[in-house]
Amino acid sequence: MSRLNPQQQLAIKAIDRPLLVLAGAGSGKTTVITHKIFHLVKERDVQPKHIFAVTFTNKAAREMKERAAKQLKGDAGKGLNVSTFHNLGLNIIRREHQQLGIKPNFSIFDAHDGLTLIKELIPNAENIDKELVYFIQHQISNWKNAMIDPEQALNLSANGNQMLAAKVYQRYNRQLRAYNAVDFDDLILLPTELFRTNPEALDRWQNRIRYLLVDEYQDTNASQYLLVKLLVGVRQAFTVVGDDDQSIYAWRGAVPENLARLQEDFPGLEVIKLEQNYRSSRRILKAANQLISNNPH
Numbered sequence: 001m002s003r004l005n006p007q008q009q010l011a012i013k014a015i016d017r018p019l020l021v022l023a024g025a026g027s028g029k030t031t032v033i034t035h036k037i038f039h040l041v042k043e044r045d046v047q048p049k050h051i052f053a054v055t056f057t058n059k060a061a062r063e064m065k066e067r068a069a070k071q072l073k074g075d076a077g078k079g080l081n082v083s084t085f086h087n088l089g090l091n092i093i094r095r096e097h098q099q100l101g102i103k104p105n106f107s108i109f110d111a112h113d114g115l116t117l118i119k120e121l122i123p124n125a126e127n128i129d130k131e132l133v134y135f136i137q138h139q140i141s142n143w144k145n146a147m148i149d150p151e152q153a154l155n156l157s158a159n160g161n162q163m164l165a166a167k168v169y170q171r172y173n174r175q176l177r178a179y180n181a182v183d184f185d186d187l188i189l190l191p192t193e194l195f196r197t198n199p200e201a202l203d204r205w206q207n208r209i210r211y212l213l214v215d216e217y218q219d220t221n222a223s224q225y226l227l228v229k230l231l232v233g234v235r236q237a238f239t240v241v242g243d244d245d246q247s248i249y250a251w252r253g254a255v256p257e258n259l260a261r262l263q264e265d266f267p268g269l270e271v272i273k274l275e276q277n278y279r280s281s282r283r284i285l286k287a288a289n290q291l292i293s294n295n296p297h
Contacts, residue, residue, distance in 0.1 A: 004028070004031070004035065005028075005276050007273065007274050007275070007276070008028055008032050008274060010272055011032045011036070011239070011274070012035050012036045012039050013039065014239070014272070015040070015044055015211075015237070017268050017269070017270050018232070018236045018237075018238055018239075018262070018266040018269045018270070019238070019239045019240070019269070019270050020217075020239075020240055020241075020242070020259065020262055020263075020269055020270070020271045020272075021239060021241040021242075021271075021272050021273075021274060022242065022243060022244075022259075022271060022273045022274070023241055023242070023243055023274035024243050024245065024246070024274070024275070024277065025243070025246060025277075025279065026278050026280055027274035027275065027276060027277055027278065028274060028276075028278055029215065029241045029274060030060075030063070030064060030067065031067075032241065032274070033053060033064060033213050033215060033241060034064060034067040034068045034071060035071070036213060036239060037051055037053065037068045037072070037080065038068070038071045038072060041072060041076060041077065042072075042076075046210055046211055047210075048072070048076070048077050048078060048079045048080035048081075049078075049079030049080070049081070049208075050208065050209065050210035051080055051211050051213070052081040052082075052083075052209045052212050052213070053068075053080075053081065053082045053083075053212075053213040053214075053215070054082075054083060054084065054085055054088055054213070054214050054215070055082075055083075055084060055085075055214075055215040055216060056084060056085065056215070056216050057084065058084060060084075060215065060216075061082050061083050061084050061087070064082050064215070065080070065082040068080060068082065085187075085188060085220075085224055085227075086184060086187045086188065088191075089187035089188045089190070089191050089227075090108075090187050092191040092194075092205065093106070093182065093186075093187065093190055093191060096191070096194055096201055099194055099198055099201055100190055100194055101177075102180060102182070103180045106180050106181060106182060107179065107180065107181040107182075108181065108182055108183070108184070108187075109176065109181050109182070109183040109184075110183075110184065111137070111184070113183075114137060114172075115133065115137055117172060117175060117176075118133060118136055118137050118140070118168060118172060121168050121171045121172055122136070122164070122168055132161060132164075135161060136161075136164065136165040136168050139162065139165040139169075140165060140168070140169045140172060140185075141185050141252070141253070142252075142253055143169060144183075144186070144223070145185060145188075145189075145221040145222060145224075145252070146221070146222045146223070146253065147192065147193075147222055147223050147226065150166060150169045150170035150173060151170075153166040153169050154166040154167070154170070185223075188223045188224055188227060189223050191227060192223050192226050192227045192230065195227070195231070196226075196230065202230060202231075205231060206231060206232075206235065209231050209232075210235070210237060211239075212228065212232055212237065212238040212239075213238070213239045213240075213241075214228060214238070214239070214240040214241065215241050216241070216242060216246075217240040217241060217242030217258065218242040218243055218244050218246060218247040218254065218256045218258070218259055219242075219247065219248075219249045219254045220254065220258050221252075221254055222253070222255060223253075225255065225258045225261065228240070236266060236268070240262065242256075242259050244256045244297075245292050245295070256297075
């Protein structure tokens, strides 16, 4: 702990309230998360099995898990949960498949499987422009990430292509269930919908997840935001780390405004900024900050 700067130390020790850590690239945010896991286990006696750390890529999750394991050593970190959002959703679906009306041996459709199914569901697909098929797939994904169901999508559709996408969306969902399958977007959407409508399932997972840490929070979409909000519940024991200047995934539904929404939904939220950079030279930082200053958002 003595090797960390004062802001990092504050972020690690802030346990009894919801916390947002605003951290730029190279500011030691992963260090904060891994040290916080150590602090929760060793200083606060939280069992590793009740700590969940979530990020966006398998590579980032692997790195975080390895760094946490090095600090905890031996069996001290046994049961610790470090994964991507989609892996967390998959584990929830596996445990709650009966509540969701899914058989235990369900399949997961990747983007290629989904595209093939969509082509089968479009009337006269062989005569339709390939770009339109990709548009329909992308639109369905966006609707799922925004938690918009097929009926709502039909009502919201403003033109012919969107109307076609909404009709295909309806058939697509029906066909997935007929195949006992889910797609990648369902891995977040289905647990979120379950927790909204099933208090018993939500209670099980709130008791299982006693402390939640989320990395790259600016990349969360509407469905992921609500999943986090539901899981932390009234306990509000969570730390999210993000940087609104690094939000690059709006094209796949990311909502950087989720950082601001946190302050509305959790009035007791503490915000700590990590502003010391350990990765880049002064010239690079100056150039980056001058570029960022032109962003009106």
